[in-house]
Amino acid sequence: MSERVTLFVYDLSQGMARTMSMGLMGRQIDAIYHTSVVVFGREFFYGQGIMSAIPGTTQHGTPIEHVDMGVTEIPQEVFMEFMDNMRETFTADAYHLLDNNCNNFSNEVCQFLVGQPIPAHITSLPADFLNTPFGQTMRPMIEGMFGPSRHTPSPVPPSAAPPASLSAPTSLSSLSLNPSSSGTVAFMTDLGQLNNAIQSNPATVVYFTSATCPPCRVIAPIYDELVLSKGKQIFGVKVDIGMAQAIGRAYEVRSTPTFMFFLKGKKFSQFSGANQAELRSSIDLLIYSAHPAHPHALLSLKQYKALSGVPILFSSLSSLDAVFAKLRTFLPTEGGLSQAEVKQLDKIHSWLRKREEAKTNPGTEPSMGELGATWKPLLGKLITLLPYETQFPLWDIIRMLVLHPRVAEVYAKDGNLTLVNMFKNVGAKGDEGSKPVALMTLRVACNGFGTPLLGTYILSSAAREATKQLLVSTLLSTVPQQRQTAASLAFNIGVKIAESRSQVLNVASPTISGGPLEDLEEDWSMECLSAIATAIEKEETEEILHRLLGSVANFIFMEEPFSGAVLMNILGLPETLDKKIQDKIVISANVVGLCREVKEMVSSAVTEQARRQDE
Known part of the structure; x- marks a missing residue:
């Protein structure tokens, strides 16, 4: 299945480069380019490591251009490995x-996906910049911060010098410090407002800059991105001491750039200079x-850390022929499938059989084309043809299909809400409904977590309520196999939540496959936990x-605030676990350890x- 690849192009100067570059550098530069690559429903970019986001929602604002780079045939799973x-x-x-930088990253990604480089005027910007008098003036400072550059600028005549406008009292800081720009830290000019912000926030960093300070323009985007x-976790603000002289005098700022750090309203530390490493470490220390470290970070938690972070999947394809045979016995003899639809059903059967064979012979893995062009509409029709009680072989087939990343992607982008509606149906019927249908639906839900994109969708705002209904209605089933599968679903949900929480805590190195979850409502999590605690009891x-x-x-684990842990305490989970150990229901060392x-x-x-409440 082909996928469109688009280059998002941003101007970090918000138009200032186009209007001021000629006077500043003696050469027209239309923009300070930042680029990202949009593919497979995500926007990928490079700054504090490789990151991804929903397209158009990054801190860089609105793209000035969308460049169509073409179509890629590379599967999503191969791209994620890359x-x-x-x-x-x-x-x-x-x-x-x-x-x-970000443009080098985008260039390599596009070359991999479509075999084409990004536009040359973007990748040539560093060389163009260095081939100006101003660029050569700035080069030693930039190399002092980032290391030597491979770019060799063209010689500049000895008589050449930076334009006089470099020292003019114009607002050049707005080139990268535009307070109205999306994705930048705001300026403050009022002393009372600044003092109030410092007193109101537990951790505040103030960046003092000035219009005529070249190092300020270098460190400014780094400061913005870090904050x-x-x-x-931290409140950041910028002050131009040329425009806010009263603030500069009050805080005794004698040079720029200067960074001051405030902890609970009191000065914690400060330093001057465009030192990226010191800025990063000072921000981390302030935070x-x-x-302070989460109380869970002080626990050893040997058994918890030994738990697999891999979702529990139901991946067997061994009963393939029996499942399709059972499905065919349920199909109506009249008004059922057309001849073309029967052939499509055979293609699905054959495709899954080849996937089973590929487990021992990877070279025989079938392509998506072999699955047939109408597999999704056919399965949708079967849902409407079959009575609820006889749908279990159909859901077993879907259970096998969603193990493939491209099929999972289709269901993650399904406007018909196929999985959501089935989760709702099973949840509404509860223990009174068909046990085989409930079991197969639970297995479909578990297998959805085998692909990051579908796992994220299952816990998205579109599907999470149906997912909760499915989980809560099956945890206390009278059928052990169904309870076991419901417990597997609960485990997979927990794995996804823990994974997403770790992305937020480690924003410098987030996962790029699936993205963080949307905020889960506290009531949603508490209802799930309450049902799980009852099931444990x-x-x-x-x-x-x-x-x-x-x-x-x-x-x-590592939740903030501690609502889930407090609920477990109120519901008496610690006492329940003690009783499980005392009654010898839990006897294995690893399970006993996890209880503790x-x-x-x-x-x-x-x-x-x-x-914290007593403070």
Whole structure:
């Protein structure tokens, strides 16, 4: 299946380069380019490592241009492997303003996907900049911060000098410090407003700059990106002491750039100079001091950390022929499938059989083309043809299909909400509905987490309520196999939540496959946890308990605030776990250890919340 590749082009100067470059550098430069690549429903870019976002939602604002780079036939899973390899090269520390920047990254990605470089006027910008008198003046400073550049500028006549406008009292800082620009930290000019911001925020960093300061223009975008990447952990502000002289006098700023750091309203530290490494470490130290380590970070949690971070999948294809035979017995003899639809059903059967054979002979993996062009419409029609009670072989087929990343992608972008509607149906019928249908639907839901994109969709705002209904209605089933599968779904949800939480905590190196979850409503998480805690209390099978315990641990590990852990304490989960151990329902060393570690997570979080409330 082909996929469109688009280059998003941004102007970091917000139009200032076009209007001021001739006077500043003696050469027309239309924009300070930042680029990203949009493919497979995500926008990929390079700054603090390789990152991704929903297209058009990055801190860089609105693209000035969308460049159609063509169509790629490379599968998404192959692209993701390529991106994982690229992360070794395009790290946060390897960033170089001239040699290894966002445009170099976009160029390599486009060459891989479509065999075409991005427009030359974008990749040639560093050389164009260095071939100006101003660029050669700035080169030693840039290389002092990022290391030597591979670009060799053209010689400049000895008589050439930076234009007089370089020292003019014009607002050149707006080239990269435009307070109205999307994706930049705002300016402040009022002393009272600044003092109030410092007193109102636990961690504040103030960047003092000036219009005639060349190092300020170099460090400004780095400052913006560092502060914005920390989210709500820190409040950042910029002050141009030329425009806000009262602030400069009040804070005794004698040179620019100067950075001052405030912890709970009091000055914590400061330094002057465009030192990227010192800026990064000072921000991290301030955040650590303002937001002490989570109490869970102080626990050893050996058994929890030994849990697999891989979702539990139901990947067997061994009963393939029996499943299709059973499905055909349920099809109506009249008003059923056309001859073409029967052939399409045969193609699905054949395609899955080849996938089974490919497990032992990888060279025989079938292409998506062999699946047939109308496989999705056919499966949709079968849902409407078959009574609910006889749909279980159909859902078993879908369970096998969604193990393939491209099929999973189709269901993640399904406007018909096929999975959502089925989750709702099973959830509404509860334990009174068809047990085989509920079991197969649970397996489909579990397998959805085998692909990051579909796993994210299952917990998106479009699907999460149906997912919760499915989970809650099946956790207490009278059928052990169904309870085990429901516990697997709970575990997979917990894995996804823990993975997304780690992305937020480590924004410099986020995963690029699937993206962080949308914010999960607290009520949603609490309802899931409450149902899981009830299932733990009633469950007497150690294997199922192990999966349920793993889900609770993932739900509450490193959560902020501590709502989940507090709920578990209120519902008496620690006492329940003690009883499971005392009654010998839990006997394996790893499960007993996990019980004790979950109790430690709950206890430490409850204690920390009480401490914070007392402050």
